[in-house]
Amino acid sequence: MGKQIHIKVSDDIHRLLKEASAKNRKTVQEYVTTLLEYSLKEQLSLYSFLNKDTDYLQKEYSFRFIDLFAGIGGMRIAFENVNGHCVFTSEWDKFCQKTYYENFGDLPFGDITKINEKDIPDHDILLAGFPCQPFSIAGVSKKQSLGREHGFLDKTQGTLFFDVARIIKEKRPKAFLLENVKNLVNHDKGNTFKVITSTLRDLNYLIYYKVLDGKHFVPQHRERIFIVGLDKHVYGENFLFEFPTLPDPNKCVKDILEKKVDPKYTLSDNLWTYLQEYARKHKAKGNGFGFGLVDLSGVSRTLSARYYKDGSEILIPQKGKNPRKLTPRECARLQGFPEWFKIVVSDTQAYKQFGNAVTVPVVQAVAQQLVKTIDFNVTTYEREQRIAL
Known part of the structure; x- marks a missing residue:
């Protein structure tokens, strides 16, 4: 069981906490606990960084x-x-x-x-x-x-x-x-x-x-x-x-794909229709804008932080179905992250993180x-x- 701490806050702070907790889909108590946890961890982390035995580390x-x-x-x-x-x-x-x-x-x-x-x-x-x-x-x-x-x-x-x-x-x-x-x-x-x-x-x-x-x-x-x-x-x-x-390059997209993928990553009919129409209009104007349907034996376009929006820059073809987005784990592999690397955030945040990563x-x-x-x-x-x- 957790310990309880009772504190008083001003009306303004209470209002801000309610707004922030609602945006994060948490109760006020849960949100305050999260804030305290990460604030304390940051302070302790900084203390740890600034007090490392660097002479010992230098030997290792x-x-x-x-x-x-x-x-x-x-x-x-x-x-x-x-x-x-x-x-x-x-x-x-x-x-x-x-x-x-x-x-x-x-x-x-x-x-x-x-x-x-x-x-x-x-x-x-x-x-x-x-x-x-x-x-x-x-x-x-x-x-x-x-x-x-x-x-x-x-x-x-x-x-x-x-x-x-x-x-x-x-x-x-x-x-x-x-x-x-x-x-x-x-x-x-x-x-x-x-x-x-x-x-x-x-x-x-x-x-x-x-x-x-x-x-x-x-x-x-x-x-x-x-x-x-x-x-x-x-x-x-x-x-x-x-x-x-x-x-010399020797990797292809099929090398990084998962064997079993949740159907939620497959594009809806509405989104797939929209992306095809969008590409058709720009092609008629002589522009190169449009979705990127990947050649599984080749390489993909650049993964960006906006991938979470529609996944259009890198779409995986599927037989008899609409194409799908990469999964977060596939994005990790596309960026060369090791398999032990933990993905602990939502898909939206994971796409942003790997799109911005090295x-x-x-x-x-x-x-x-x-x-x-x-x-x-x-x-x-x-x-x-x-x-x-």
Whole structure:
């Protein structure tokens, strides 16, 4: 039996609790219990992260890393698979936090903008799949015109990339890996990518980037840009990093399909009719918009976070029936998540989570190359001694 705690709250707070609990389809008591549970777990998780015996961990693992904008932990899985140890993680979405906690036992710190960079544990590699936002250089230009000093981070203020940059500046990891959509290079007419790379170079890091396609490991065409940074203070000006050569694609969609699938994933007659009519209209106009009926012996389109709406981008053909959507487990496989990975949220949330996730084996290939290339044990002092010799 549970224990009872009686507290008084204001009328305004009680009203908000009733509204929020109704939206979450819970009683007020259940909702308050959930809020307390995750709030306490977050505080305890942060305390645990900030008080880890890193000297002991360093003896067991090859390197330490932090996982920012962690989602459901795809990058963590990849780097743990190459003998890394996660010493801090951050993710604000409560549903992703639940999935992350159930799979790794760590509840991510919520809002990265609210943590002091000095409080984050020391680490060798920083990982971040940060959101893409437009940057403005107007503020910097104005300060220059007025003869005022400005810091290198000024141009990223107000964006979540600022939080990545301020942590890199303070903690100076030996390396970092950032991941984003392929179009980051062209976002905001190229200004976003220019500001990102110039900011990272201003921090005295060597920068390498490349677009990699998930189809080399999973049956999904999914292009993402990966940005690797190496600390010049540790590795010097001329250190070379090369992205891994990816294997020839050899996976097809039928490899990831479940044998028994609930009929609820089959499209209704109304939805299937609508999608066919929608595609027909756009084809008549010369557009390429429309559903994607998958060739089971080939690869699929890119899985997106909107897949929960109608599943139209990746539809599985069925004999004698309307096509169906992928199941959440099939989405997990399409992204290269291991079979042990627990799916603990609704289908809607699972589709969003896997649609936003990284393709795990692609990240792992980069992680292997990074670990093989750089020496985690070298110090700034040792590098200077090598150069002197």
